[in-house]
Amino acid sequence: MLDLNLLESLSALTGIFLLYPETHYVFRCLPFSRYKKKEPEILVDAPYRLDPGRDLPLLVMIKDAHRYPVELKRLFVKLSGHASERTFEFSFNEIIKIPQWHKVVTIPVDDAFRGHVMRADCEITYAIGGALKKAYNDNFEGLSHSALTVFCADEKLPEIKGWMTGDVHYHSSYTDDQVEFGAPLDAAAAMADAVGLSFFAATDHSYDLDDRTDNFLENDPALPKWRAQQEEIHAWNARRQRCVIIPGEEVSCANMAGRNVHALVLGHPQFLPGSGDSAEKWFHTDAELSVADLARRAPEALVIAAHPQDRASWLEKFFIRRGRWTDDDARTAGVHGLQILNGLDNEAFADGLRQWVRLLLKGERRFICAGNDAHGNFNRYRQVRIPMFRLEERDRHQQFGFARTAVFLGSEECTCSNILKALREGRSQITTGPLIDWHVTGEETSALAGGTARGRFLKIHLKARSNPEAGSIQSLKLWSGEIYDRESLLKEYYYNKIYDCEEINLYNISSKKYLRCEVRTDKGFFAYSNPIWIEPIE
The missing domain is CATH 2.60.40.730 (SOR catalytic domain)
Structure with a gap:
């Protein structure tokens, strides 16, 4: 009989946080899955809060329709809360046959909802092989399919002139592998604007950015995914949208003990390899770059220790050689800061805070910053809990835009270069x-x-x-x-x-x-x- 506790521990091998679960992958040696369906993944997502004066954006996302073509018929949305109720309907009647499809629809929000929590019940009608089906908020096996909850703010989160807030750790749809996928950049930008962010950093995994566009198990030395990510971000910022996207990468690299840790590299114009803990090839756990190598390769970029004190399980330590950032790692020349707040006020945050203080007492000028490590996950955390056996969901967990980095720009324009300069100089703070x-x-x-x-x-x-x-x-x-x-x-x-x-x-x-x-x-x-x-x- 299979030990589910062991399988749950093995799920840690696929990463620290797993969001928007990839449900079609199965192990070659064990082609079995309890949650796999012969239909694409379908979900609706929404921001966890809504700034005043903003319409409600809803992301409709369909994944793997090239395997299981689907006809998307309609989306019916019921908003309720505080003795108010409104309904909206969106017709699509579109046949979808591509690996990833999405659309952001917007809904006007009445003043009656302001200052209160609003429920969004989303009914998706679709057809597969002529059979008409319905899903409620998502079609993932074993999840609640309950309504999304959004706090409709009647005033913005605290503001002080000259300060801008953002999320420095976000995974987009360019993060796509055996167990997870993120949301597209334009959808994230819509959600960022809705929750009141001025910027966010797209920090997709280095071991995803070097994959083929049609196969996440094979690399492509031409780097089409990395190039596409960079081009999309630069095109977005050139249009001077309300939300700035900072180009970045989350690189797996080796600490001084030879164990795999993660670094956020922001504003670097070249791809940096890092696949030591990708689990793409079993027992191939050596990182291409050490922390010192990484800093030397990206002298003009901003290098940040990502969630430096998150604890690795014993299985992660054994199978993918995952470790933690030591004080000496963080003191490496060219490492500028520590992302000690990773969406949760937990023990890892407290340990990261103590580590930062130790560095300051040694005269090391390292800044702190905050992000959420969200892979989509605008409203609800949905993940693979036990590979091939169980999915899980959580509310109010690792939500995009919850833990924020505020930078002081004064009268300067909110641009990518000005944000990176403020971070480098420590003109920043972390806030929830x-x-x-x-x-x-x-x-x-x-x-x-x-x-x-x-x-x-x-x-x-x-x-x-x-x-x-x-x-x-x-x-x-x-x-x-x-x-x-x-x-x-x-x-x-x-x-x-x-x-x-x-x-x-x-x-x-x-x-x-x-x-x-x-x-x-x-x-x-x-x-x-x-x-x-x-x-x-x-």
Whole structure:
């Protein structure tokens, strides 16, 4: 009898997060699957929240129709919530025979839904071989098919002039392999605009970007997928759309112990290979590049340790040699930052935060950033749980745009190059809702986050902002780190039912240090600033 616990552990070999499940792949040695159907994957997705003034975008996606052609008849949508109900119908009557098809439809949202959670029940009518069928929200075997839930905001998430928010870790439809696939870039851009993002980074797996366009198990040295991804992103940004897409790649590379870790490489004009933990070839687990090799190959790009403290299972460690970023790995010349927040406020985030502080105390100027590692996954997390046996779904998990990186652009235009420059300089913070705005003034120079203030007498100006959706501000903390010594809590403030706070502190400084701050709300949302470096003068 098969041990399902063992099979569940084996599912870890296919990756850290598996979303939009690929249900047609079967092992050659065991051509069996409980969830495989003789029809394409069909799903509807929606943003987890909706900014005021935005129509509701719904992504309709059909995958593998070249194997199982389908006639898409119609989409019937019922919106309900807060004693309101509306229905909408979209007719398609289109025969689909291509590997991946999608369309984004938009629905106007009444003011009655604003400030409340709205349910979207989506009924898809389609025909296969003349047989008429219906699916509700998706056609995945064993999932709930329950309504998508969207919070219709009556105000935007907290904003401060000059700050723009985005998601630095997203997988598009160019990530496509044995167990997962993402959503197209234009659909992600529509969702980004709906949830209030100004930018996101397309960081598809290096071991997917070198595949043939018609076979994810075979590589193509001409790199048609990588080239197509780059061309699509550059064409999108050239049209100056509301949301900027940063070209990137998630590269599997070797840490100093020879184990596979992931790095986000943003803004690099050449493909970087990395297949050590792809599981495309069993027991071929050597990475093409080490962390140091990667940094040397991409000197002009932004190199970021992806989810550096996510834990690998023992099976991942054994079969695909997966490991974690050590402090020495993160100190490698050419590594600029750490994506410590990967969609969840969990132990890996806490460990990543402690690792970052250790680096700061050694004088290493590394910024932190946040993303969600979403593969589509705009509203609901749907994944392969046990290969060939079980799928699973979760609400409010790894949602695109939830964990955000905010960059300070001031009066600069929101472009790819300006965003990357702000990240490189540490003019950024991580947030799940509230925002921090602060600066330090010294006698000689002043500084924003990422900069250096010089002086002996410092004026520290702290501001934080939240709103009812993110929760009232509960605490504001200012931390001070003595280089090559330790970090201590310099000041903390506690509040009750306020959404804006401002504090001014005066300090006499005699040694090199850094300052950083953090804010938390009564709903558990938070923001962490990048540091301001302090250098005393005589």
